[in-house]
Amino acid sequence: MLKAANEILSVLGADAVSFDEDVIEHHGRSDWSTSNTTVRPVAVVYPKTTEDVVAIAQSCNKHNVPIVPFGAGSSVEGNFSSPHSGICVDFTYMNRVIAFRPDDMDVTVQPGANWVDLNNKIAESGLFLPLDPSPTAQIGGMVATNCSGTNAMRYGTMKDWVVNLTVVLADGQVIKTRRRPRKTSAGYNLTSLFVGAEGTLGMVTEVTLKLAPIPQDTSVAIVSFPTIKEAATAASSIIRSGIQLAALEMMDDLQMHVVNRHGSAAVRKRKWLEEPTLFLKFSGTTDAIKSDIKRVGQLIKPHNPRDFIFAKSEQEKQDLWAARKEALFTMVNTRPEGTEIWSTDVAVPLSRLTDIIEVTKKDCSSLGLFASVIGHVGDANFHTAMFFDPKSAEQKAAVSKVVHDMMDRALEMEGTVSGEHAIGIGKKDSLVDELGVETINLMRSLKRAVDPKWIMNPGKVFDLPKGT
Amino acid sequence: MLKAANEILSVLGADAVSFDEDVIEHHGRSDWSTSNTTVRPVAVVYPKTTEDVVAIAQSCNKHNVPIVPFGAGSSVEGNFSSPHSGICVDFTYMNRVIAFRPDDMDVTVQPGANWVDLNNKIAESGLFLPLDPSPTAQIGGMVATNCSGTNAMRYGTMKDWVVNLTVVLADGQVIKTRRRPRKTSAGYNLTSLFVGAEGTLGMVTEVTLKLAPIPQDTSVAIVSFPTIKEAATAASSIIRSGIQLAALEMMDDLQMHVVNRHGSAAVRKRKWLEEPTLFLKFSGTTDAIKSDIKRVGQLIKPHNPRDFIFAKSEQEKQDLWAARKEALFTMVNTRPEGTEIWSTDVAVPLSRLTDIIEVTKKDCSSLGLFASVIGHVGDANFHTAMFFDPKSAEQKAAVSKVVHDMMDRALEMEGTVSGEHAIGIGKKDSLVDELGVETINLMRSLKRAVDPKWIMNPGKVFDLPKGT
Numbered sequence: 001m002l003k004a005a006n007e008i009l010s011v012l013g014a015d016a017v018s019f020d021e022d023v024i025e026h027h028g029r030s031d032w033s034t035s036n037t038t039v040r041p042v043a044v045v046y047p048k049t050t051e052d053v054v055a056i057a058q059s060c061n062k063h064n065v066p067i068v069p070f071g072a073g074s075s076v077e078g079n080f081s082s083p084h085s086g087i088c089v090d091f092t093y094m095n096r097v098i099a100f101r102p103d104d105m106d107v108t109v110q111p112g113a114n115w116v117d118l119n120n121k122i123a124e125s126g127l128f129l130p131l132d133p134s135p136t137a138q139i140g141g142m143v144a145t146n147c148s149g150t151n152a153m154r155y156g157t158m159k160d161w162v163v164n165l166t167v168v169l170a171d172g173q174v175i176k177t178r179r180r181p182r183k184t185s186a187g188y189n190l191t192s193l194f195v196g197a198e199g200t201l202g203m204v205t206e207v208t209l210k211l212a213p214i215p216q217d218t219s220v221a222i223v224s225f226p227t228i229k230e231a232a233t234a235a236s237s238i239i240r241s242g243i244q245l246a247a248l249e250m251m252d253d254l255q256m257h258v259v260n261r262h263g264s265a266a267v268r269k270r271k272w273l274e275e276p277t278l279f280l281k282f283s284g285t286t287d288a289i290k291s292d293i294k295r296v297g298q299l300i301k302p303h304n305p306r307d308f309i310f311a312k313s314e315q316e317k318q319d320l321w322a323a324r325k326e327a328l329f330t331m332v333n334t335r336p337e338g339t340e341i342w343s344t345d346v347a348v349p350l351s352r353l354t355d356i357i358e359v360t361k362k363d364c365s366s367l368g369l370f371a372s373v374i375g376h377v378g379d380a381n382f383h384t385a386m387f388f389d390p391k392s393a394e395q396k397a398a399v400s401k402v403v404h405d406m407m408d409r410a411l412e413m414e415g416t417v418s419g420e421h422a423i424g425i426g427k428k429d430s431l432v433d434e435l436g437v438e439t440i441n442l443m444r445s446l447k448r449a450v451d452p453k454w455i456m457n458p459g460k461v462f463d464l465p466k467g468t
Numbered sequence: 469m470l471k472a473a474n475e476i477l478s479v480l481g482a483d484a485v486s487f488d489e490d491v492i493e494h495h496g497r498s499d500w501s502t503s504n505t506t507v508r509p510v511a512v513v514y515p516k517t518t519e520d521v522v523a524i525a526q527s528c529n530k531h532n533v534p535i536v537p538f539g540a541g542s543s544v545e546g547n548f549s550s551p552h553s554g555i556c557v558d559f560t561y562m563n564r565v566i567a568f569r570p571d572d573m574d575v576t577v578q579p580g581a582n583w584v585d586l587n588n589k590i591a592e593s594g595l596f597l598p599l600d601p602s603p604t605a606q607i608g609g610m611v612a613t614n615c616s617g618t619n620a621m622r623y624g625t626m627k628d629w630v631v632n633l634t635v636v637l638a639d640g641q642v643i644k645t646r647r648r649p650r651k652t653s654a655g656y657n658l659t660s661l662f663v664g665a666e667g668t669l670g671m672v673t674e675v676t677l678k679l680a681p682i683p684q685d686t687s688v689a690i691v692s693f694p695t696i697k698e699a700a701t702a703a704s705s706i707i708r709s710g711i712q713l714a715a716l717e718m719m720d721d722l723q724m725h726v727v728n729r730h731g732s733a734a735v736r737k738r739k740w741l742e743e744p745t746l747f748l749k750f751s752g753t754t755d756a757i758k759s760d761i762k763r764v765g766q767l768i769k770p771h772n773p774r775d776f777i778f779a780k781s782e783q784e785k786q787d788l789w790a791a792r793k794e795a796l797f798t799m800v801n802t803r804p805e806g807t808e809i810w811s812t813d814v815a816v817p818l819s820r821l822t823d824i825i826e827v828t829k830k831d832c833s834s835l836g837l838f839a840s841v842i843g844h845v846g847d848a849n850f851h852t853a854m855f856f857d858p859k860s861a862e863q864k865a866a867v868s869k870v871v872h873d874m875m876d877r878a879l880e881m882e883g884t885v886s887g888e889h890a891i892g893i894g895k896k897d898s899l900v901d902e903l904g905v906e907t908i909n910l911m912r913s914l915k916r917a918v919d920p921k922w923i924m925n926p927g928k929v930f931d932l933p934k935g936t
Contacts, residue, residue, distance in 0.1 A: 103819035105708065146653040157651060159660070160628065175907045180882040181815035183625060183847040185614040185664055185890045187899050187929055188911045192627070192660035196653055213710025240573065242594075242681025287759045288752075295753070347649035351571035379651045416652040423654055431655050439643045442918065443656045449917035450910065461655055 004063040005043035005087060011055045018044045027070055027088045028081065031332065034342045035078025035426035041068060041088040048093050050166060050174060050205040057203065058172035060087055066458050067170070069199040071111065071141030074134050076343050077424030079145065079198050083459040089203060091140050098206060102127060106163055106180060108208045111140025127211040130155035132247075133420075135325070139207050145422035146196035150247040150281070150325065153239075153378025155212065157420070159195040166206035167194055170451040180208055193446070198422050199457040201450045215283035218246060219293065220317045221308040223300060224275040228252060228361050228373070231276040232354035234303040235377040238280075239350060241299055243292050246283035248378035249324050252276050252361060255372050259323045262330050266319040273306075278377070279324045280308075327374055331385055336370070339387040344403050347381035348415030356409055357382055363402045369395065371402070381419035408433075423461045431462065441465070472531040473511040473555060479523040486512045495538055495556045496549065499800065502810045503546025503894035509536060509556035516561050518634060518642060518673040525671065526640035528555055534926050535638070537667035539579065539609030542602050544811050545892025547613065547666050551927040557671060559608050566674060570595060574631055574648060576676045579608025595679040598623035600715075601888075603793070607675050613890035614664030618715040618749070618793065621707075621846025623680065625888070627663045634674035635662055638919040648676055661914070666890050667925040669918045683751035686714060687761065688785045689776040691768060692743040696720060696829050696841070699744040700822035702771040703845040706748075707818060709767055711760050714751035716846035717792050720744050720829060723840050727791045730798050734787040741774075746845070747792045748776075795842055799853055804838070807855040812871050815849035816883030824877055825850055831870045837863065839870070849887035876901075891929045899930065909933070 009017040018024070019042070028040040047053045060067045066086025073080060082088060095112035102125040109118060116135050119128045132149035133142060141147070143165065148157040155161075164178035177190040194201055225231035231250055238248060251259070256274045259267060280296065282289045297308065311317035323330075332341055348356050357373060364371035364384060375382030384406065388395040407417040407430050417423075417430040432440055440462050447462075448454070454464060477485040486492070487510070496508040515521045528535045534554025541548060550556060563580035570593040577586060584603050587596045600617035601610060609615070611633065616625040623629075632646035645658040662669055693699040699718055706716060719727070724742045727735060748764065750757045765776060779785035791798075800809055816824050825841060832839035832852060843850030852874065856863040875885040875898050885891075885898040900908055908930050915930075916922070922932060 101817070101819070103704075103708075104817040106817070146657070148651065148653075152651060156628070157653070159657065160624070169910075173906060175910055176904070177907065179879070179884060179902060180817045181848065181878075181884040181887065182818065183616065183620060183815050183849050183887050184884040185616075185625070185888050186884045186886040186895070186902060187664075187891060187908075188914060189614070189627065189660045189664050190907065190910065192657045193914075196655075196657050213708070215710070236571075240571075240681070242683070284756075285759055285763070288756045291753055291755045347651045349569070349572040349574065349648045350650065351569070380649065381651050410649075411647070414648040416647060416649040416654045418654040419649065419651050420653050427654070434647060434654060436644070438641060439645065439658065440655075442637075442643055442658065445917040446656060446661075446914055449913040 001042040001063070001065050001085060001087065004059045004065040007059040008045050008056050008087070012045065012047065012052050016046045016052070027073070027090065030073055032074060032076050032341065032343065033078050034076065035081060035424055037078065037081045037083045037425065039083050039085050041082040041086055044088045044090050046090050046093050050168065053089070053168045053203050053205050054172045054174060056087065056089055057168050057170060060455055061171045061453065064453055064455060066455050067203070068457050069140065069144070069203050071138040071144070072136045074136045075141060075145060075424065076421050077426035079422055079424035079460060081425055083425060091138065094205065097121060104180065105211045106208055107211060108206055109139055111138060111143070111204050111207060113139045115139060115142065122211070126214050128214050129161060129209055130212045131158055131161060140204055143195050143204050143207060144198050145420070148376070148420045150249055150376060152376060153248055154244060154246050159192050161210045162191050162195055163208040163210055165191055165194050165204050167202040167204055169202045170453060170456045182210060196422065198424065198460050200447060200461055201456060215246070217284065217286045217289055218317070219282040219289050220311045220320050221280045221293070222277050222320065223304065223308045224273040224277040224306055225304050226275065228276040229354055229358045230303045231278055232357045232377060234300045235278060236350060236353060237299050238296055239378060241295065243295055245280055245292070245378065247281040249279040250276065250375040250377045250382070251279065251324060251327065252373045254370065255327055255374055258327065258330055258334070262334050263323045264319045266315050267323050279321070281321065328385060335387050338389060340390045341385060341387055342399050342403060343383060343385045344406065345381060345383040345419045345421050346406055346410035346415055346417055347379065347419030348410050348413045350380045352413040352415065353377060353380045356413060359409065360384060360406050363405060367398055367402065369399070425460060428462055469510040469531070469533050469553060469555065472527040472533040475527040476513050476524050476555070480513065480515065480520050484514045484520070495541070495558065498541055500542060500544050500809065500811065501546055502544065503549060503892055505546065505549045505551045505893065507551050507553050509550040509554050512556045512558050514558050514561050518636065521557070521636045521671050521673050522640045522642060524555065524557055525636050525638060528923055529639045529921065532921055532923060534923050535671070536925050537608065537612065537671050539606040539612070540604045542604045543609060543613060543892065544889050545894035547890055547892035547928060549893055551893060559606065562673065565589060572648065573679045574676055575679060576674055577607050579606060579611070579672050579675060581607045583607060583610065590679070594682050596682050597629060597677055598680045599626055599629060608672055611663050611672050611675060612666050613888070616844070616888045618717055618844060620844060621716050622712060622714050627660050629678045630659050630663055631676040631678055633659055633662050633672050635670040635672055637670045638921060638924045650678060664890065666892065666928050668915060668929055669924060683714070685752065685754045685757055686785070687750040687757050688779045688788050689748045689761070690745050690788065691748070691772065691776045692741040692745040692774055693772050694743065696744040697822055697826045698771045699746055700825045700845060702768045703746060704818060704821060705767050706764055707846060709763065711763055713748055713760070713846065715749040717747040718744065718843040718845045718850070719747065719792060719795065720841045722838065723795055723842055726795065726798055726802070730802050731791045732787045734783050735791050747789070749789065796853060803855050806857060808858045809853060809855055810867050810871060811851060811853045812874065813849060813851040813887045813889055814874055814878035814883055814885055815847065815887030816878050816881045818848045820881040820883065821845060821848045824881060827877065828852060828874050831873060835866055835870065837867070893928060896930055
């Protein structure tokens with residue numbers, strides 16, 4: 001491994017390779033993750049170009065060294081851990097916008113670009129990338145995990161916005177999955193194979209993304225419900241109506257308590273009911289929004305006596321949405337001393353959303369810990385976030401049971417063990433439960449066809465079959 | 469091959485296997501296709517269940533016999549030809565709706581189901597599958613070619629509506645790509661790998677599809693332009709505005725001539741201008757449609773002195789849209805005696821649409837044949853349809869040159885040689901031009917990993933590397 005690292009150093013230069021212990025530690029574990037391992041990479045390398053990445057792959061391929069791509073480091077399932085050590089490839093310095101083409105409504109970027117920066121940079125054109133994951137996320141990681149976030153209800157997930165990818169394969173070959181048409185039926189959909197593959201099939205070095213027109217107007221409203229069941233039922237009826245919200249999110253009573261205590265100054269001017277609450281984002285023309293609001297109001301009425309509360313100013317709108325978006329960060333920053341977070345998500349068919357949220361919320365409440373339910377209910381995907389004392393084996397076991405019961409329940413309902421966090425190390429076993437060994441074996445065959453030495457981010461998504 | 473056919477006969481019964489010459493001929497070539505081969509399959513088999521398909525695959529695998537899946541037979545690039553003979557698998561009798569779940573907004577069907585029948589069957593629920601290819605198309609073929617049609621501007625293509633697939637692999641193994649969550653980031657996106665693979669990776673035997681709510685209201689309008697350039701420019705400005713039309717189509721002067729002559733009675737009550745014309749479909753709430761129409765009107769004004777003409781009745785709305793939809797059928801049915809059609813399509817980045825349509829239209833006009841341009845301009849995808857005398861080598865060469873120039877031009881513009889007809893036999897060489905041999909080799913590796921004997925629909929999409 002050190003041979004490979006030194007070979008890379010001789011090509012990329014000393015600045016591009018770090019053996020520093022702190023740097024390696026930072027790239028080996030994360031506070032957000034419940035799937036940290038004890039093993040660390042031997043070095044962290046910083047490519048600047050596709051050619052640099054080719055050199056890295058060639059060295060690692062020659063010496064059979066694991067390659068672990070690293071983006072923002074904000075993933076939660078151990079996606080960038082190094083269980084087999086190896087070389088960690090940090091894309092921080094590959095953060096350029098390579099070409100922005102407003103007339104084609106697309107943009108080509110390097111994987112280290114941050115999506116918020118990108119949207120700020122191109123805002124004047126009236127276009128944006130309508131994904132909405134963690135504000136820290138980088139395009140490369142968003143591709144690797146097929147990320148989504150609050151806008152997925154309207155705009156879909158990352159796979160729906162990637163036009164083409166330039167990928168460096170394990171042996172250093174460079175391929176491009178497509179040219180730049182917005183629509184195509186020409187050959188296998190390699191783009192979608194790499195999106196969500198968690199860096200186990202190659203390293204993405206360029207990404208062309210479709211962009212959407214920024215809506216003329218948006219409006220944010222919240223409405224609270226006596227019980228989580230009623231909130232989820234109301235959400236289902238909105239989805240089923242076909243009214244095209246920009247987003248539909250749910251926060252439970254605990255989350256609303258966090259908003260009241262730790263929200264921004266603008267948000268804390270009001271006192272919010274600490275009850276299960278739907279956050280609705282309307283977008284479109286001002287007229288269309290009015291009409292949507294009226295229809296949603298009629299749909300919610302049977303489930304709820306309470307009225308909508310609308311954000312009154314642009315500032316409140318932004319802050320209110322930020323309160324939802326930053327819930328996880330706020331929780332982590334204000335968590336009880338010495339506790340760790342276990343954050344997870346599942347998704348189910350639409351009709352089962354109410355059932356699974358209701359039972360899971362009950363499970364969370366019975367823990368006697370801070371354990372909260374929060375959801376992208378607009379696409380039947382929701383999260384739990386639980387804090388536990390890592391020194392208490394009992395607490396850890398109890399939290400783990402809630403997580404595994406939630407996944408088992410999702411599978412019984414024909415759902416998935418991961419709606420948007422991908423599999424990483426943390427959910428490998430659950431993926432086998434979800435898809436069956438035959439389907440996993442097909443994935444393995446594909447992996448082996450693309451990465452015969454099994455050096456690309458090994459130990460993630462699935463393992464080598466036993467005995468090999 | 470006959471051994472395999474007889475083995476299949478012994479398992480599925482005599483009714484399920486045909487050696488009839490006419491039946492084989494019907495499954496071996498098509499009037500729509502420009503890529504017919506002279507070779508025919510030795511038999512056509514008719515499975516009814518996934519188990520039947522498993523038996524077919526096992527026999528063919530044992531005897532190394534090519535398997536060629538057959539749907540409606542309406543594809544145009546030779547996608548169901550049998551260049552290496554083999555067994556043709558006709559999914560006609562696998563046309564059941566297996567489960568319709570309105571509360572989950574999804575449906576599971578067999579691949580032989582026709583999409584129009586499906587939508588009629590479920591219409592009362594207020595849901596529909598929003599794809600819109602040829603009315604004859606079956607779900608299996610729609611999956612195989614990643615089809616789209618006029619609704620793609622708003623609703624995307626087939627890949628965006630497939631939740632999971634049950635697939636019989638070449639060796640008879642059955643895999644399911646997913647459970648039924650609407651959103652997932654769990655493992656490789658096998659669903660998208662099989663969608664658009666043209667039956668070269670396996671036989672799809674069950675398909676779960678997302679459904680969309682039927683819009684409250686729709687409105688159809690047409691507007692003609694002095695030149696095709698102005699029509700295309702106006703189309704681009706509408707797309708760029710973010711106004712969410714249901715569809716945006718273009719017909720050239722020749723197509724409008726066909727509408728005037730051969731349209732339905734309701735449509736022929738008016739005399740349409742025989743000029744390049746945009747067909748616009750608005751959908752949503754009645755209020756939203758009004759607002760969209762106003763905005764589109766403002767956008768078009770600078771490019772055009774003419775007003776919108778709206779369909780005045782439900783009947784006219786349907787007929788007018790049908791005139792667009794059935795353009796190809798009408799042309800084929802009214803074509804000059806003894807001529808054949810060459811129908812093709814490409815897609816390009818948005819900003820290049822006007823250029824490529826303008827030049828291609830000029831090329832078509834210079835042929836002195838019926839040669840027309842027609843487009844799903846809403847996603848920068850367009851078709852040409854040309855009639856030529858197959859006995860005239862000169863005519864055929866001239867038409868072929870127009871097609872190849874159009875593909876080369878699309879590639880120069882970073883577009884694709886196939887927006888929605890897939891590759892089949894007809895565009896294999898062009899696909900290499902489009903993606904390069906490295907990317908094709910990656911597709912080959914994937915194919916070999918899934919179908920090591922290379923028996924699934926061989927000779928389509930790409931060939932075995934030379935010398936193997």
